[in-house]
Amino acid sequence: MVPSNLKFEKICWALAIVFMVLGSCNTAEKELKPEPLAKHVILIGSDGFGAYAFDKAKVPNLRKMMKGGAYSLQARSVLPSSSAVNWASMIMGSGPELHGYTEWGSKTPELPSRIIGKGNIYPTIFSLIHEQLPEAKKGVSYSWGGIGYLFEKNMVDLDFNGKSDSLTVQRAMHFLVNEKPALTFIHFDQPDGAGHNIGHDTPEYYEAVEEIDALVGHVLKTLEENKMMDDTVILFSSDHGGVGKGHGGKTLAEVEIPWIAYGKNIKAKGALKSSVVTYDTAATIAKILGLETPEFWRGIPINEIFGNEK
Structure with missing residues (x-):
């Protein structure tokens, strides 16, 4: 016993x-x-803004971000180097092989999406916020109407298609200041218009690039005036560059795009060693906001911008 x-x-x-x-x-x-690294993320996308533009254009606001943050002028679009396919990839964390948007003006996937989310499309970064941060605000302000087919409209608090880049940024800043959203995606239609109408690598093209830089300056000023810069990360990128009056091909002038990260917890690393593909943008936003990414995404966060090499 x-x-x-x-x-x-x-x-x-x-x-x-x-x-x-x-x-x-x-x-x-x-x-x-994951722990969030910032309260707010602003994704600024400038249509047709090739990385080569930095060789000739005067872009003091973007260079301010590059100097105080981290950047690559060798980031790459997915193929084809066209609009809808790349904007989809940027916010869907995957390439066209999975999300299915394959053409310049895709409104629905030409190739059936591998996964269909609750928003009835391949899940974007907005769906991750919707599910994991249900109280957080999020919005899209865009100049090209094609963007409106690429995100879950039932999951955003702002869906604004501006008639000009100036109106687009004004509406985005009003939303930012008043709603304090977790994510604001701002899409500018220039310098793509100048590239198609007059030509890339022309004085008119670089003038349009410089106008975009001024709008980026407006975003920076608004954040600073409203004391939001200390809690915000800005990511600036593009869908493609261009050659002559077109794009969609495989040249570096068409495929290489700028990718700039600036703001809270972004180290002043300067030029990045990491290889960046546009679908890495969504994964990087997810990491900044402390979100878990789905297995079916193919993008990875660019950890080098946070001071990590891996």
């Missing part, structure tokens, strides 16, 4: 071990959950 007090001790030890295991599991779960 085992003394009753000894049995009691064994039971106590067993319970203690169970509680220790449960406690360690809870701790591990907390450790695995």
Whole structure:
């Protein structure tokens, strides 16, 4: 017969071990959950803004971001180097092989999407915020109407198609200041218009590039005046560059795009060593906001901008 007090001790030890295991599991779960690096992310996309534009255009506001943050002028679009396919890739975290938008003006996937989310399209960064940060605001302000087919309209608090880039940024800033959203996607239609109408690598093209830089300056000024810059990350990129009056091909002038990160917890790394593809943008936004990314996304966060090499 085992003394009753000894049995009691064994039971106590067993319970203690169970509680220790449960406690360690809870701790591990907390450790695995990503922590947000900023409260707000602004994704600025400028249509047709090739990386080569930095060689000739005067872009002081973008260079301010490059100097105080991290950037690549060798980031790449997916193929074909056209609009809808690349804007979709940028916010869907995957290439056309999975999301299915394959053409310049895709409104629906030409190739059936591998995954269909609750918004009835391949899940974007907005769906991740909707599910994991249900109280957070999010919005899209865009100049090219084609953007309106590429995100879950039932999951955003702002869906504004401006008639000009100036109106687009004004509406975005009103939303930003008043709603304090987790994510604001601002799409500018220039310098793509100048590239198609007059030609890339022309004085008129660079004039349009410089106008975009001025609008970026307006975003920076608005954040600073409203004391939001300390809690915000700005990502600036493009869908493609161009050659002559077109794009869609495989030249570096068409495929290489700028990719700039600036703001809270972004290290002043300057030029990045990392290879960046446009679908890495969505994964990077997810990391900044502390979101878990789905297995079916193919993009990865560019951790080098946070001071990590991997």
